[in-house]
Amino acid sequence: MKIILLVLILVSFSTISDVYQCIIEGVTSFTDKPCEDEINKKPLYVIPEYITFKWGGTACEDIKYWKISLDLIENKSDLPFKEADKYCKSLRENTVVLGILEKQTYKNTELGKIKASNGKTYWVELKGVQPITSKTNKKPIYWQTDLREQNGERVIR
Template sequence: MKFLLLCFISCSFFASADIYKCEKNGVVSFTDKPCASSNKEKKPAYITPKYLTFKWGSTACEDLKYWKVAVDNIEAKTSMPFQDTDKHCKYLRENTIVLGVLEKHKYKNIEFGQIQASNGKKYWIELPAVLPITSERTIRPNDWFTDIRDIK
């Protein structure tokens, strides 16, 4: 009995760490350390990323720069605006589980979110394109698998 009580108290202690919401150059991130003094800081945020499933799939890029190029190409009305994303990004299938949203970034009024796949890699997706969220949970699912495929 004492062992169970000790485990409960220990878990409660570790679960109460502060989470800081930091913003730098329009990118929002969450950390367990205070933000650099030049950042906007909201202390503490107490936001825990959740395991999410989105209704729709999306292009998923490890580097946000490929999304920015695509947005610029669409704005310039080029004939193949997604040429770079097709070469360097993957496709996040619909109804697959991800951990997120870890960070958000707005570029030319389009909101992107960083998610983590079950393989440990982080990807940027266009948030409005994948909504609505069809399920969310705070505990890691036993069957966590993120279906990320090559774009062909």
């Protein structure tokens, strides 16, 4: 009997996924798949995962510094990250973060919001840090995100 109960509990946890709210002809429903007529809507709730990226990259608390840099890249600036380097951190490769919590696209660049072990959220360029090399729903026992100032000095580890 205990084995059957354990199997049922494990199956119920393995089926957790994103939740979408659909409104069709005035009727609200909730589903694990995007609604047909609202395919581009964000999920109502995303189950966060602890992930590790293969590569590191620029991590900005405020997305505006990414937007400034992307505008400067589009205008062929010699130093597109000059402003971002003052305010953003360097996310080191193979470090654990919580995310991807949110996504935004700006100037054809997909940005993702992640959460570091210090509790702060940062925006990273997803193409620059992927692929994701590991992910789990369980918080690591020893969770420290390796973030550094642009000069290499550790912020948190």
